[in-house]
Amino acid sequence: MPAKTRTESSQPDARERLLNAALVLFTQRGYAASSVREICAAAGVTKPVLYYYFNSKEGLYLHLMEESYALFVSLVPKLTSYTGTVRQRVIHLCEGIFDTSTQKLDVVRLIYSIYYGTPQGAPAYNFDRCYDRLLEIIVGLVREGIEQGEFRAGDVGDMTWAILSCLNVAIGGQLSHCPPRIDRTAIARILTLLFDGLREK
């Protein structure tokens, strides 16, 4: 097999360039304001290339969303296979999701901008599917914690939301306009506070 030429090895292919260009334009200019022409120009491809891979701007957008959901799903086995106490496993899960979110911060930013932003005519996408899957995993861990006597008996839903809150504020904080005030190390510290309680015993 011949060695790859420099161009082949260092440049992402047209499909990848389209995804990257769309992500930048959708986040910085908005979905509605980004035209097929502009996305193609930014990716250095012609319109038929976009239509060939994604059919339309809508298709390109939905692909970005599906790809991030697929990434999350692919991480689940690794994030949940950690062995240790339930509290260690909760921390491992939350740190893993935080890490992926910061590595893919542009995608997270796009998701937040579509979810909380002005409606822009982007095709409907069920963002809560990812959240629901995460809730489900945490519910499972909380149940296990209670069954094994590591957590006290309590409302599983409330306990799950308490855990998810910490992760939420840490990820949301990375999108702040100021330098983020919560870093990765804070997740374990805040979760530990939740496990042990603030109350003087």
Added chain:
Amino acid sequence: MPAKTRTESSQPDARERLLNAALVLFTQRGYAASSVREICAAAGVTKPVLYYYFNSKEGLYLHLMEESYALFVSLVPKLTSYTGTVRQRVIHLCEGIFDTSTQKLDVVRLIYSIYYGTPQGAPAYNFDRCYDRLLEIIVGLVREGIEQGEFRAGDVGDMTWAILSCLNVAIGGQLSHCPPRIDRTAIARILTLLFDGLREK
């Protein structure tokens, strides 16, 4: 003093109508896409009326932001004057902020859409000022909790973020595309979990 006519008592004045119209348009169509002409048409006033009260679209937007900050500041004495244990006071504070946020959900929605949304050329506004003030209040409560022996000694910053997380997820949840999954009563329950800890003692 003569009784107010029906029109006077039931219709907001032009200034108020402009603020309401701008809030709706900025949230639903976006700041950039809402023109002075459209805002005036929705408010049923002529352009000079907008210029008279707010100088410009920018001025109208900044007024909405300043007004919500002023509302928050005006609530602080009431939210912090509650007497009781520190944990009761934290719950009272968080429930009070949640209540105001749900009463003013359109403003909260606009703030989220500007903060997390695609940049739309809206004039810069320091949203973190409100957050910082809130952090300051919670820091004060946590310090008091520790000093009075109600909370155990610990990192005040981490304890503050742990508390703020619960409030954050409850308010953010009100902007969800699905029916909110956290209601007002969950705030006290989740904070109580944080105070007491999840761990079986």
